[in-house]
Amino acid sequence: MSKRENITPEEALRRAPIFEGDRTLWIIYAALIVISILVVYSSTAKMAYDITSSLTTTESLRQQIMLIMVVSLPFIFVTHKINYTFYHRWASILYWLFVLLTVATYFVGNSMNGAARWLPIGPFQFQPSEILKVCTILMLARRMAERQSTIHNIKLLPTSFRISDPVQKRILVENTWPLLGPVIVSCAVIAPAHISSAVIIGIASLLTLYIGRVSKRELFKTLIVGVVSAALGFTLLAMVGMGRGDTAVTRLTRWVTEMTTSGEKQYFYEMSDTELAMIAIHNGGLMGEGAGHSSSRAIVIHPESDYAYAFFASEYGVVAALVLMLLYLWITFRAIEICRRCTTAFPTLMAAGLGLLITCQAMLHILVQVNLFPETGQTLPLISRGGSSLMSMSIALGMIISVSRMPSITTKR
Numbered sequence: 001m002s003k004r005e006n007i008t009p010e011e012a013l014r015r016a017p018i019f020e021g022d023r024t025l026w027i028i029y030a031a032l033i034v035i036s037i038l039v040v041y042s043s044t045a046k047m048a049y050d051i052t053s054s055l056t057t058t059e060s061l062r063q064q065i066m067l068i069m070v071v072s073l074p075f076i077f078v079t080h081k082i083n084y085t086f087y088h089r090w091a092s093i094l095y096w097l098f099v100l101l102t103v104a105t106y107f108v109g110n111s112m113n114g115a116a117r118w119l120p121i122g123p124f125q126f127q128p129s130e131i132l133k134v135c136t137i138l139m140l141a142r143r144m145a146e147r148q149s150t151i152h153n154i155k156l157l158p159t160s161f162r163i164s165d166p167v168q169k170r171i172l173v174e175n176t177w178p179l180l181g182p183v184i185v186s187c188a189v190i191a192p193a194h195i196s197s198a199v200i201i202g203i204a205s206l207l208t209l210y211i212g213r214v215s216k217r218e219l220f221k222t223l224i225v226g227v228v229s230a231a232l233g234f235t236l237l238a239m240v241g242m243g244r245g246d247t248a249v250t251r252l253t254r255w256v257t258e259m260t261t262s263g264e265k266q267y268f269y270e271m272s273d274t275e276l277a278m279i280a281i282h283n284g285g286l287m288g289e290g291a292g293h294s295s296s297r298a299i300v301i302h303p304e305s306d307y308a309y310a311f312f313a314s315e316y317g318v319v320a321a322l323v324l325m326l327l328y329l330w331i332t333f334r335a336i337e338i339c340r341r342c343t344t345a346f347p348t349l350m351a352a353g354l355g356l357l358i359t360c361q362a363m364l365h366i367l368v369q370v371n372l373f374p375e376t377g378q379t380l381p382l383i384s385r386g387g388s389s390l391m392s393m394s395i396a397l398g399m400i401i402s403v404s405r406m407p408s409i410t411t412k413r
Contacts, residue, residue, distance in 0.1 A: 020081070025401050032383055080401040131395070140183065141208070153215070156214065274375055288313070361379075
């Protein structure tokens with residue numbers, strides 16, 4: 001047997017691969033980035049016929065490639081190189097920082113379509129609520145990791161309304177606030193401007209709690225209380241005319257009406273955005289109309305962002321659209337596989353939670369396209385046009401890969 005080679009730290013650094021960690025996730029990332037370029041370039045062709053828009057197809061393509069090169073690649077590269085212990089140490093600070101930045105958008109942010117979501121940073125606009133999604137999962141993973149020895153027996157919510165009772169007060173202080181507090185605060189500060197983002201945080205957090213071995217009974221109680229609280233909160237927002245509450249109620253009412261009535265609409269202007277997206281999917285058929293040849297690009301609203309999946313299906317067909325959906329599901333499957341090889345709680349919960357966050361957003365986007373969920377305006381992760389979403393999803397995926405590249409993960413088979 002040959003002697004073990006002595007390698008200096010400098011030599012080890014030189015020999016280390018540039019892109020480390022789970023290769024499958026890197027391949028999925030590369031595939032989604034390529035699809036993003038194709039979708040944005042082809043879908044924005046209709047801007048050439050829009051006299052109110054100064055953005056050409058070539059300019060739109062250049063912007064998307066620049067976002068990928070300047071925002072997506074650097075952030076996924078940096079985050080995947082950082083040891084996951086860094087995220088454990090800084091989770092709380094990062095979380096509260098982006099809570100404050102999200103709140104700041106309501107006072108100094110820029111508005112679009114009645115929603116204040118963006119902070120101006122020079123010539124760019126930044127949406128801190130997108131990063132807050134990721135930070136919420138980090139915060140939840142950290143709090144759950146600290147309670148793994150007893151988490152299967154804890155109560156998430158008080159068992160009675162007697163809050164003055166020492167037992168109930170202890171549940172609130174030791175369980176409810178540490179575990180559910182970050183989720184509640186994030187949903188509360190995001191919901192006025194983007195209700196669907198709050199829904200995604202709630203769903204991803206609930207699934208993360210399930211993976212973290214919280215009892216099903218407690219999860220069911222939390223789900224019921226969460227749904228009732230959300231309904232009351234949205235109703236209140238609509239009544240006082242604050243944020244996007246009235247928009248959410250309008251969209252929900254229209255969705256219920258469309259699902260319960262069968263009246264045919266003869267003209268495009270009579271149809272909702274989702275109905276137009278469904279026409280685009282139908283026109284694509286099994287194999288699609290071909291790249292750059294979609295007849296639906298002129299009628300689908302925001303095919304480069306809100307309805308990117310429908311536009312992709314119209315050009316490349318239902319078969320390719322199903323493959324795309326499987327890619328997002330594969331992210332969660334790979335994250336779970338990485339979790340199985342983890343030796344400590346925090347990286348396990350962080351990887352699982354972030355994988356679920358990406359997949360939940362993708363599935364919500366897809367459900368809207370086929371009219372199984374009310375219109376939300378959620379982007380398709382890593383594909384839709386938009387810098388903040390591209391940044392946050394790249395960071396989330398980079399953090400998952402950072403867990404997969406740790407020695408305790410990569411050396412255990």
